[in-house]
Amino acid sequence: MKIYEMKIAPNPRRVRIFLSEKNISDVEFVELDVQNGENLTDEFKAKNPLKKVPVLELDDGQCISETVAICRYFEEVYPETPLMGVTPLEKAQIEMWQRWVEFYFMIPTGMCFQHSSGYFKDRMNPVKEWGEECRQQIFKFMKILNEHLEGNTYLLGESFCIADITAFCAMGFNKVNRITISDEYPHLARWYALVSARPSSKA
Amino acid sequence: MKIYEMKIAPNPRRVRIFLSEKNISDVEFVELDVQNGENLTDEFKAKNPLKKVPVLELDDGQCISETVAICRYFEEVYPETPLMGVTPLEKAQIEMWQRWVEFYFMIPTGMCFQHSSGYFKDRMNPVKEWGEECRQQIFKFMKILNEHLEGNTYLLGESFCIADITAFCAMGFNKVNRITISDEYPHLARWYALVSARPSSKA
Numbered sequence: 001m002k003i004y005e006m007k008i009a010p011n012p013r014r015v016r017i018f019l020s021e022k023n024i025s026d027v028e029f030v031e032l033d034v035q036n037g038e039n040l041t042d043e044f045k046a047k048n049p050l051k052k053v054p055v056l057e058l059d060d061g062q063c064i065s066e067t068v069a070i071c072r073y074f075e076e077v078y079p080e081t082p083l084m085g086v087t088p089l090e091k092a093q094i095e096m097w098q099r100w101v102e103f104y105f106m107i108p109t110g111m112c113f114q115h116s117s118g119y120f121k122d123r124m125n126p127v128k129e130w131g132e133e134c135r136q137q138i139f140k141f142m143k144i145l146n147e148h149l150e151g152n153t154y155l156l157g158e159s160f161c162i163a164d165i166t167a168f169c170a171m172g173f174n175k176v177n178r179i180t181i182s183d184e185y186p187h188l189a190r191w192y193a194l195v196s197a198r199p200s201s202k203a
Numbered sequence: 204m205k206i207y208e209m210k211i212a213p214n215p216r217r218v219r220i221f222l223s224e225k226n227i228s229d230v231e232f233v234e235l236d237v238q239n240g241e242n243l244t245d246e247f248k249a250k251n252p253l254k255k256v257p258v259l260e261l262d263d264g265q266c267i268s269e270t271v272a273i274c275r276y277f278e279e280v281y282p283e284t285p286l287m288g289v290t291p292l293e294k295a296q297i298e299m300w301q302r303w304v305e306f307y308f309m310i311p312t313g314m315c316f317q318h319s320s321g322y323f324k325d326r327m328n329p330v331k332e333w334g335e336e337c338r339q340q341i342f343k344f345m346k347i348l349n350e351h352l353e354g355n356t357y358l359l360g361e362s363f364c365i366a367d368i369t370a371f372c373a374m375g376f377n378k379v380n381r382i383t384i385s386d387e388y389p390h391l392a393r394w395y396a397l398v399s400a401r402p403s404s405k406a
Contacts, residue, residue: 049347069299087279130336
């Protein structure tokens, strides 16, 4: 199995942490220079028509795109150390948090960066006012996270799960937006230090 | 079980179609007037801190928000007529398409509407230029869908799945953006007619 990625990007990092937590190591990583368009070739487009990383290529050549779809594949094939829940209720609650974190934190984080910095201006139209709006959404969600983490070790209570990985990578990536965890958010800071101390955070 | 929803909104419609396809009927629906803020009360915020519909309330009072998390719960509890895949590869491929449709079609559809029309301007800042950008993304993805559906009955081939439901509801909701399927997209039109003919489309 191969994973096409760009090491500094937040979505490939989510997959690497997920694999590390599950002790899956039989995967080869192929680095693409996304900023310089190595993901825009016809060869890569055949693997993912949306031209994004990460992409998982199975040994028979079949490709799976999208971070959470790749994680789902590994969770199903290697159910040990579950990170997406076991019972129907756990699976649904983790998916709920996972989506909250994606829609209200991870996606605004990426859009704030792209629309404020013009990083991908060769392939999209940055809208500065929208970038600013996303920045406000990020602060709003950090407040929600901080309040929730006052009474919870991890997002879903005592067990670390995929939603923690997504929130951790989104929080870390916010350095490109010059957003860090201020003293206003002590519970978020406690959780961030706890996740940073897991060996998987270095993956 | 109860589902809090607003019947004309696209996300609650996704859940109703999902339940109809699985022949699940022991759910009570509670209509909220979201435009007039019935979802902004403290009582509803206790069910979903993000204040969105739909929300599933279980008989013991536990609540699950987020369309796909609600669908996941039902898929796990009632595995008959699977709509999210059975094998690891199917599950991953359906999740991949589901996310493509959400990120590049459903979300731009909602944002185009909100940012162009000012529908929720009492609770967000519409950015007209971003609404226009979303409109372009919608057309781009309709082209991708049309090309993909040339060789596929449904998004994942012969089997109808949750990604079809999401794409169908996004396409239908685009009437608020005055976007319909033009003659340029015959394969998309064929698929849309096919899904419309399923009894679940009236749910």
